[in-house]
Amino acid sequence: MMLELKSLKKTYQQGDEKIEIYNDLNFSLKEGEQVAIMGKSGAGKSTFLSLVSGIIKADSGDIVLNNISYNDLQENELNDFRASNIGFIFQNFHLVSYLNALENVMLPAKVCGISNPKEKAIELLKAVGLEHRLNHIPSQLSGGEKQRVAIARALIHNPKIILADEPSGNLDEETGIAVMDKLFELIKQNNTTLILVTHSKDVAARCEKTYQLAHGVLNLC
Numbered sequence: 001m002m003l004e005l006k007s008l009k010k011t012y013q014q015g016d017e018k019i020e021i022y023n024d025l026n027f028s029l030k031e032g033e034q035v036a037i038m039g040k041s042g043a044g045k046s047t048f049l050s051l052v053s054g055i056i057k058a059d060s061g062d063i064v065l066n067n068i069s070y071n072d073l074q075e076n077e078l079n080d081f082r083a084s085n086i087g088f089i090f091q092n093f094h095l096v097s098y099l100n101a102l103e104n105v106m107l108p109a110k111v112c113g114i115s116n117p118k119e120k121a122i123e124l125l126k127a128v129g130l131e132h133r134l135n136h137i138p139s140q141l142s143g144g145e146k147q148r149v150a151i152a153r154a155l156i157h158n159p160k161i162i163l164a165d166e167p168s169g170n171l172d173e174e175t176g177i178a179v180m181d182k183l184f185e186l187i188k189q190n191n192t193t194l195i196l197v198t199h200s201k202d203v204a205a206r207c208e209k210t211y212q213l214a215h216g217v218l219n220l221c
């Protein structure tokens with residue numbers, strides 16, 4: 001297995017109250033698999049992605065990605081591991097506002113010390129149809145263009161896995177479809193593993209499997 005979540009327990013403290021999100025969450029994913037996660041608002045989908053990314057810690061249990069156990073890593077090791085192994089695509093794009101499209105895409109490659117970041121970034125921006133927008137900063141790009149920059153950025157360091165949180169959530173239907181077409185084309189080319197959180201059945205249907213998260217359990221649909 002490429003990714004395993006073993007008996008994860010996660011609670012949040014809200015004032016005096018403890019909210020339990022998962023008590024015993026188990027999940028596994030093979031390399032190159034694409035899965036969608038659906039579920040009601042508040043079910044814990046974003047929490048799931050944050051745990052897999054190592055940004056937040058579980059109360060107990062373990063996550064193993066590519067044979068590396070998160071429990072065995074110090075915080076700085078986990079940060080390095082995340083930077084080189086995981087790509088992110090968010091609903092709100094999360095581009096750096098003062099960097100142009102090319103510089104935004106080059107960022108993860110620079111962090112990971114990948115060679116020829118500029119050539120690779122240009123290649124990916126061409127692949128998402130943005131070769132004419134290399135020098136535009138985010139405020140000069142449309143929503144669909146920003147999301148395509150975010151897709152190029154998520155792929156530049158050849159991550160083992162991409163975590164996408166409502167990647168087409170802020171786009172009109174037609175643009176959302178075009179952006180998803182591009183994402184899936186690139187992911188299949190590179191055999192990249194994908195976990196995609198979405199409220200859209202159409203987007204989920206592009207994945208090989210769909211899980212429903214409810215009451216702290218992931219059920220295959």
Ligand SMILES: Nc1ncnc2c1ncn2[C@@H]1O[C@H](COP(=O)(O)OP(=O)(O)OP(=O)(O)O)[C@@H](O)[C@H]1O
Nearest residue numbers: 012013014021039040041042043044045046047048
């Ligand atoms: N840092 C936090 N502190 C306290 N409670 C939190 C925190 N983050 C999330 N929660 C709570 O945990 C629950 C799960 O949140 P999460 O964002 O994972 O849900 P979600 O399934 O992604 O929801 P949505 O579809 O609305 O984005 C929610 O009830 C939320 O209020």
